[in-house]
Amino acid sequence: MSKISNLLIAATSSGSGKTTLTLGLLRALKNRQLEVQPFKCGPDYIDTKYHDLASHGHSINLDLFLSSPDHVKQLYAKHSASKDVCVTEGVMGLFDGYDRMQGSSAQIAELLDIPVVLVINAKSMAYSAAAMLYGFKNFYKNIDVVGVVFNFVGSESHYHFLKEACKDVGIEPLGYLPKQADIEIPSRHLGLSLDKEFCFDHFADKVASFIEKHIDINRLLEITKQERPVVSLADKKITNKNLKNAVAYDEAFNFFYYENIEYLKELGDVTFFSPLWDKELPKADFIYLPGGYPELHLSALSENKSMHESIRNYIENGGKLLAECGGMMYLCSSITDKDGNVYPMVDVLKQNATMQQMRLKLGYRSLSYNGQNIKGHEFHYSKIANAENSISIAKIYNAKGIEVDAKLFRYKNLIAGYTHIYWAQLDLLSLFE
Known part of the structure; x- marks a missing residue:
């Protein structure tokens, strides 16, 4: 060997x-x-x-x-x-x-x-x-x-x-x-x-x-x-479903786990697109909006109205979309920067994200949702300004099993929250059932 x-x-x-x-x-x-x-x-x-x-x-x-x-x-x-x-x-x-x-x-x-x-x-x-x-x-x-x-x-x-x-x-x-x-x-x-x-x-x-x-x-x-380590049998067999998957990837959205993308490749084709520079979504059965630095590109994200409309149409017509952290913020009605300037965003989630009075939220998360125990990680300084008006579809706990005030939102087939989910061992599509 x-x-x-x-x-x-x-x-x-x-x-x-x-x-x-x-x-x-x-x-x-x-x-x-x-x-x-x-x-x-x-x-x-x-x-x-x-x-x-x-x-x-x-x-x-x-x-x-x-x-x-x-x-x-x-x-x-x-x-x-x-x-x-x-x-x-x-x-x-x-x-x-x-x-x-x-x-x-x-x-x-x-x-x-x-x-x-x-x-x-x-x-x-x-x-x-x-x-x-x-x-x-x-x-x-x-x-x-x-x-x-x-x-x-x-x-x-x-x-x-x-x-x-x-x-x-x-x-x-x-x-x-x-x-x-x-x-x-x-x-x-x-x-x-x-x-x-x-x-x-x-x-x-x-x-x-x-x-x-x-x-x-x-x-x-x-x-x-x-x-050399011996390659064992795969711990999860994924069936190729010939799905078209689209992943946001540009200067504003680029925080994701590599193995999550490998999982999507097992489900079908993966295409990358840019909410910053593209005018509309690619044809897709599943859209992933990961986290990143949207707060550094607020003007460009806000001004790309045709992409906003494309995303709204996709969601209103039942399209499956998972948004995490910065991706979730982008889908809100607006994002307020640390100086108080308000930038209109996609406006699917009727809530407002803000960078003002920034405080770090950090730690592992376990989400109890739809019969699954979903694992992820939270790391952000922003917050949802009117979160009390939004209902969470999941109970969320820290690594010690203590419930935290994080939320997971759902609208039609849009699922969004601050937690970066590791789904390489999950049945990802079952989240939308």
Whole structure:
């Protein structure tokens, strides 16, 4: 059986630099002409977009709240089948899950038997790193922490102390990243920035060069080499129904799980369209309006009246449409920006979305609807200004099973809400029954 390098880049806490290391490593491996497959622990749909840009591939979410262990194993084996290297970016700290370790990077590493490479923020730290490394190596024996990369290192002599800590703990030091402002990723209010002004290719190549200089990539690939995962039988057989599926995809709408789109391809054809620039919907049996950054394109979205009319006609005539977060906001009567300016929208949902007095709503969601337990994730700053006038068709709970005030709306065959649903294991069409 052939071998493949598998590694999970984890951290002691958020902000340690695992995303920067992951992106630079993905680009460095691509520049070496290696076939690399990126993965992301957890529900994040923005980090995966950066993975796509860095690797010129498709990053896959591995999430044990949204999906079953068998589904995660199937995804990992399927997408790694023809690759040379698999790089999985962790979420938060290594052991941080939605309930203790549940849903954590460590749980993914254990399930898939992936070697772990730690990233540690070493600013203002020397030999004390030994105690931290010892704890992360020995806290949970069912995972294998094989190496460490230190970030924000002040000098070569600083790194010498850190290497001594590694030696005494038995974890291999793989290099360090000095503090350098121009390899830090700019941020926006909703996760990482996807601004056009941010030249990602130039940034990725710069970080890749930086990592090639400071990290022993050859050794990293050597100590993480394993037997290639075996592709098992698919956990769900989907029957092709020859459906025509249309997915909104442009600067305003682009947050979706790759595997959801793969599911639609199993149902039939998938066409992409732009609510920003196209004048009408394509012919379709099912429309998907994902989340994104509609608040950054309010004028253009509001002015495209012919698309509004096309969507209204589709819905009024019984067309099936699922809208999530930003897609749901677009279907409201209006969206108010943070300065109080009101922009008319599609006006199918008789409610108003607003960016004023922004407060973060974040977390896993379980939706009890139509006899199904639907899993998803919520991450937004906007709100529905007159939500008290709208009735939810589902009971919605957080990861602890506590009911939350989120809602799922329905009008004819339109289903809409703030939750980003993971439907790769669902009977999607049964939602509309």
